[in-house]
Amino acid sequence: MPDLALHIPNGIIGIPTSLAFGLAAALAVGACVAAARRGLDERLVPLAGLATAFIFAAQMLNFPVAAGVSGHLLGGALAAALLGPGLGVLCVTVVIGVQALLFADGGVSALGLNVVNMAVISTFAAYGVIALALKLLGRTRVGLTVAVFAASVVSVVAAAAGFLVEFWIGGEPIGQSFGAVAAAIGSVHVLIGIGEGVITAAAVVAVALARPDLVYALKGARIAEPAAVKEIA
Amino acid sequence: MSAAEGLYRPGTSPLHRLAPQTKLVALVALTFAVVATPREAMWAFGVYALLLASLFALARVPAGWIASRSLVETPFLLLAFAFPFLSGGETLQWGFLELSVEGLWAGWNLIAKATLGVWAALLLAATTPVADLLAGLSRLRCPEILLQITAFAIRYAHLTVAELAQMRRARLARCDDPRFLWQAGALARGLGVVFIRSFERGERVWQAMAARGYTGRLPLDVSPAGASVAQWGAAMAAPAIAASVALWTAVGA
Numbered sequence: 111m112p113d114l115a116l117h118i119p120n121g122i123i124g125i126p127t128s129l130a131f132g133l134a135a136a137l138a139v140g141a142c143v144a145a146a147r148r149g150l151d152e153r154l155v156p157l158a159g160l161a162t163a164f165i166f167a168a169q170m171l172n173f174p175v176a177a178g179v180s181g182h183l184l185g186g187a188l189a190a191a192l193l194g195p196g197l198g199v200l201c202v203t204v205v206i207g208v209q210a211l212l213f214a215d216g217g218v219s220a221l222g223l224n225v226v227n228m229a230v231i232s233t234f235a236a237y238g239v240i241a242l243a244l245k246l247l248g249r250t251r252v253g254l255t256v257a258v259f260a261a262s263v264v265s266v267v268a269a270a271a272g273f274l275v276e277f278w279i280g281g282e283p284i285g286q287s288f289g290a291v292a293a294a295i296g297s298v299h300v301l302i303g304i305g306e307g308v309i310t311a312a313a314v315v316a317v318a319l320a321r322p323d324l325v326y327a328l329k330g331a332r333i334a335e336p337a338a339v340k341e342i343a
Numbered sequence: 344m345s346a347a348e349g350l351y352r353p354g355t356s357p358l359h360r361l362a363p364q365t366k367l368v369a370l371v372a373l374t375f376a377v378v379a380t381p382r383e384a385m386w387a388f389g390v391y392a393l394l395l396a397s398l399f400a401l402a403r404v405p406a407g408w409i410a411s412r413s414l415v416e417t418p419f420l421l422l423a424f425a426f427p428f429l430s431g432g433e434t435l436q437w438g439f440l441e442l443s444v445e446g447l448w449a450g451w452n453l454i455a456k457a458t459l460g461v462w463a464a465l466l467l468a469a470t471t472p473v474a475d476l477l478a479g480l481s482r483l484r485c486p487e488i489l490l491q492i493t494a495f496a497i498r499y500a501h502l503t504v505a506e507l508a509q510m511r512r513a514r515l516a517r518c519d520d521p522r523f524l525w526q527a528g529a530l531a532r533g534l535g536v537v538f539i540r541s542f543e544r545g546e547r548v549w550q551a552m553a554a555r556g557y558t559g560r561l562p563l564d565v566s567p568a569g570a571s572v573a574q575w576g577a578a579m580a581a582p583a584i585a586a587s588v589a590l591w592t593a594v595g596a
Contacts (some may be wrong), residue, residue, distance in 0.1 A: 119419050120378050121456025128378070134432065143486045154471035155488065156552065159495020160503075160545035164538050166496060193536065204493045211367075211476065212350060212497075214464035215415045218374040282382075283453055309531045316535025343585050 114201040117209070118273065120217030120223055127280025132222025140231045142199045154197070161193055162201040183306055184269065186232030187262035191314045195237040195328035202229035225274035236265035240327045241302065248326060251315060257327070258314045266303035270295050350412060350468040356533040358402040358470040359504050362570035363479025365483070365578030370467045372582035377459045384592035388459065391588070395462045411466050419457050423450035473497055484571070497574035498556055499544070508538050
């Protein structure tokens with residue numbers, strides 16, 4: 111249940127803040143569109159579409175966090191690791207837009223807020239962590255696992271922090287101190303982040319072992335552990 | 344859930360016939376009018392609810408369908424019901440319960456605005472086919488690449504969902520019943536396999552399209568039709584009523 115708390119509905123954040131973040135989201139997504147137009151050959155459009163369908167499906171999959179509590183993937187770290195930050199932002203944006211317009215999940219007035227938190231902040235934060243960690247740890251199986259795990263935790267917590275900043279700027283009064291809200295949301299999302307991290311790391315490593323060329327974060331290199339490849343394949 | 348068609352319900356009502364771009368703009372305008380209304384003006388939210396209910400009746404959408412589709416907001420309703428018990432400040436005695444006044448207002452605010460927003464979005468989703476929605480977004484100058492990605496994603500989402508469901512059934516049939524996070528390895532590896540399959544399907548789809556002369560543009564809707572002034576007028580009637588109510592309450596309060 112708490113996993114849905116990032117899809118901000120209408121009526122939590124006031125209009126001026128929503129509009130400001132809508133503009134920010136439009137600018138960020140616009141920049142990613144421009145970057146994609148420059149760098150993307152037309153081959154990647156169907157691939158991005160199928161990857162988006164995959165994120166869409168992955169979000170429907172619940173994973174257990176502890177007995178009785180389950181969460182679902184946000185997909186920001188997954189998109190960043192497999193598709194890179196630019197394309198990842200576009201794919202997650204599409205998922206959020208489709209959920210808001212086709213399934214009424216997430217408020218229309220909060221679309222900009224949701225895109226900023228879950229697509230832009232979460233994907234770029236995740237990619238930054240992955241790139242840094244791979245540089246530090248090397249492109250090994252362990253390195254990739256740790257990098258993706260850390261990136262997932264950071265991406266979920268960063269998205270939650272994005273929400274808290276928006277709430278601090280323009281939240282409707284709910285009669286609780288900001289500290290209490292921050293503590294409640296922060297602790298829940300650290301747990302979700304750990305769940306997201308375990309699933310995402312295992313999924314990305316599975317892809318890296320079978321088709322390392324499909325993992326953007328590896329930049330075409332194989333992960334340095336040929337024995338493990340044989341064992342899994 | 345058939346992801347390929349969204350929540351669309353075929354029909355021939357005036358709402359179904361409206362140009363999609365006018366409905367999109369109307370949805371955004373109506374949502375902002377609702378959110379802008381001060382929470383103390385309870386009657387205004389009643390007016391919005393009546394407005395949406397009559398539009399649903401016009402589009403011949405049954406109430407049961409709306410209720411079942413509104414379940415997406417359940418987590419927020421639970422949150423809203425928790426506010427009166429969590430918040431501090433002035434309290435109100437109701438039976439044996441001690442409720443915070445500020446919390447009650449906050450809960451009401453969230454319930455009213457989130458529910459009306461969900462209903463407005465459901466109205467659009469119920470009366471507009473996915474292809475029309477994309478054509479409408481294209482008329483509103485949404486970047487082509489986003490629309491193409493969306494079109495592919497919607498077209499293939501049900502396949503990916505079915506593959507994941509199939510994997511899940513296979514796991515359950517072999518007595519895999521993860522209760523704790525450290526048991527989720529099989530689930531994650533399944534996810535990896537489905538990703539590889541999705542990507543490989545994407546490569547095949549691209550090759551098939553390239554063989555048929557695809558050059559990076561997709562004839563989503565050969566030329567999305569423009570909307571007449573009458574269409575815009577009809578679509579904006581509901582948001583105009585809502586906006587004047589919102590203005591009235593804002594000035595009055």
